[in-house]
Amino acid sequence: xxxxxxxxxxxxAALPVLLGSLFALAAQAPHPMSFFVTSVGxxxxxxxxxxxxxxxxxxxxxxxxxxxxxxxxxxxxxQARPGQPAVNxxxxxxxxxxxxxxxxxxxxxxxxxxxxxxxxxERGSNLFKQSALTEKGQVIKGAGDNPVMHDMxxxxxxxxxxxxxxxxxxxxxxxxxxxxxxxxxxSDRQGGGNTSWNSAHASRGCxxxxxxxxxxxxxFYCFAIN
Amino acid sequence: xxxxxxLVAGSxxxxxxxxxxxxxxQPPAAQHPMSFFVTSVGxxxxxxxxxxxxxxxxxxxxxxxxxxxxxxxxxxxxxQARPGQPAVNxxxxxxxxxxxxxxxxxxxxxxxxxxxxxxxxxRVGNNITKLTDLTEKGEIVPGLTDxxxxxxxxxxxxxQHPESNHxxxxxxxxxxxxxxxxxxxxxxxxxxxxxxxxxDxxxxxxxxxxxxxxxxxNGGGNGSWNSAHGTTGCxQDALARTxxxxxYYCFAIN
Numbered sequence: 049x050x051x052x053x054x055x056x057x058x059x060x061a062a063l064p065v066l067l068g069s070l071f072a073l074a075a076q077a078p079h080p081m082s083f084f085v086t087s088v089g090x091x092x093x094x095x096x097x098x099x100x101x102x103x104x105x106x107x108x109x110x111x112x113x114x115x116x117x118x119x120x121x122x123x124x125x126x127q128a129r130p131g132q133p134a135v136n137x138x139x140x141x142x143x144x145x146x147x148x149x150x151x152x153x154x155x156x157x158x159x160x161x162x163x164x165x166x167x168x169x170e171r172g173s174n175l176f177k178q179s180a181l182t183e184k185g186q187v188i189k190g191a192g193d194n195p196v197m198h199d200m201x202x203x204x205x206x207x208x209x210x211x212x213x214x215x216x217x218x219x220x221x222x223x224x225x226x227x228x229x230x231x232x233x234x235s236d237r238q239g240g241g242n243t244s245w246n247s248a249h250a251s252r253g254c255x256x257x258x259x260x261x262x263x264x265x266x267x268f269y270c271f272a273i274n
Numbered sequence: 275x276x277x278x279x280x281l282v283a284g285s286x287x288x289x290x291x292x293x294x295x296x297x298x299x300q301p302p303a304a305q306h307p308m309s310f311f312v313t314s315v316g317x318x319x320x321x322x323x324x325x326x327x328x329x330x331x332x333x334x335x336x337x338x339x340x341x342x343x344x345x346x347x348x349x350x351x352x353x354q355a356r357p358g359q360p361a362v363n364x365x366x367x368x369x370x371x372x373x374x375x376x377x378x379x380x381x382x383x384x385x386x387x388x389x390x391x392x393x394x395x396x397r398v399g400n401n402i403t404k405l406t407d408l409t410e411k412g413e414i415v416p417g418l419t420d421x422x423x424x425x426x427x428x429x430x431x432x433x434q435h436p437e438s439n440h441x442x443x444x445x446x447x448x449x450x451x452x453x454x455x456x457x458x459x460x461x462x463x464x465x466x467x468x469x470x471x472x473x474d475x476x477x478x479x480x481x482x483x484x485x486x487x488x489x490x491x492n493g494g495g496n497g498s499w500n501s502a503h504g505t506t507g508c509x510q511d512a513l514a515r516t517x518x519x520x521x522y523y524c525f526a527i528n
Contacts, residue, residue: 162397169396170389170449171496178418178492187419191405206397237491241380243399243499 079147081115082272083154085200085235087182089266094201094219094230094254096268099124099135102222106270113149113183115272123246123269125203125210126221137246138162138208141271149185162208162246175245177236180269188267190236198239199232199251199264206247219254228254232264239263306374308342309526310381312443312489314409316520321444321462321484321508323520326351326362329465333524340376340410342526350500350523352446352453353464364500365389365451369527376412389451389500402499404441404490415521417441417490429514441493442486442505442518449501460485462508471507476516482508486518493517 163169390396
């Protein structure tokens with residue numbers, strides 16, 4: 049109880065300094081973490097054990113970071129299969145607002161996060177290299193760093209929805225560590241010819257090696273839905 | 275008599291052709307001449323650039339010094355409407371593209387990709403990033419990760435420490451690359467003012483002000499390359515307060 053209070057006070061004191069570099073985006077009170085990039089992958093390429101396995105990984109990392117009281121979902125889409133409708137990543141992550149491990153805002157709304165209006169899409173959300181932190185508050189190594197780990201598994205189109213064509217964009221709905229491909233975003237919004245956080249390019253394949261080949265480590269985004 | 279030089283020339287040609295083909299197999303490097311850069315230095319008078327003409331001349335001068343003076347260069351800046359003076363949109367000043375940085379990396383193939391004119395294009399964004407957004411000399415502009423020092427918000431310090439964060443680029447533009455149409459100043463009086471703002475707080479300043487973009491796509495609430503937020507004024511010190519030194523984008527229009 050008192051320890052919690054103390055932590056809250058410490059965070060409150062640190063917040064203005066942290067926010068200073070982002071031009072004090074609202075908020076005096078600390079916002080608990082509701083967004084992070086997995087600090088580690090699951091080590092098995094694009095095989096995450098399906099959405100359930102990926103969600104469990106989010107939950108486990110969040111719990112280790114003291115945020116297990118929320119329900120965490122991976123930002124991943126799956127494609128339609130016979131008898132199995134598609135799942136859109138954007139429909140899995142609640143409504144926001146979402147904050148990173150330092151209490152900095154990522155986005156207030158679904159619409160801002162995905163750029164649902166032209167002005168929102170032109171500007172982008174507050175998700176960029178210095179804000180897309182792991183659950184431990186670490187910056188992910190991006191373009192220009194070594195090794196690059198900015199490729200985020202998403203399996204999603206830029207609007208956050210599943211692909212509807214027949215090609216594989218989700219490593220067989222996150223069960224393949226061999227053949228197939230996964231659509232990737234960039235946590236630093238750098239590289240791949242665009243600045244997309246969730247749909248920059250496809251992976252070469254689904255093995256851990258294939259993911260590493262284009263600057264990934266099988267990391268993905270986790271959002272708290274509550 | 276002329277045979278020997280011809281032979282020499284012939285074999286030189288083969289060698290040259292060989293290296294040409296080797297180059298051609300690699301991703302485009304020096305093949306596309308530079309048609310885009312971030313000014314390596316500002317003009318030194320805050321956001322007073324001497325109007326669009328002064329800003330264009332600075333682009334041309336920096337380009338010429340970098341061996342690219344054969345093109346016509348324009349600054350990516352908007353000006354707001356004034357009595358008897360229509361607004362000028364930055365996007366209408368820069369030709370049609372495609373534009374390449376000094377290393378030959380494509381920034382955007384056309385105006386629509388550069389600005390994200392459709393929802394699809396806007397969502398994925400153009401190719402302006404910290405690693406492509408180079409000065410005419412090929413330098414990376416230090417951004418939010420760099421020069422972590424409290425003094426990197428002071429102009430004097432920033433001048434002496436080129437590694438400190440100065441990722442803000444003057445644009446005076448909305449995200450679509452057009453001039454603002456409201457009554458507020460977004461262009462430091464059409465790039466003629468060094469005025470100080472009426473608050474050091476970005477959100478409270480409603481005086482002299484310039485809309486800026488983020489050359490490294492980091493910070494400012496959205497990472498927009500051309501329209502992230504305003505400034506706390508138009509002086510060098512005011513620009514420095516939010517990590518700018520008065521740099522801006524230059525595009526070749528031909």
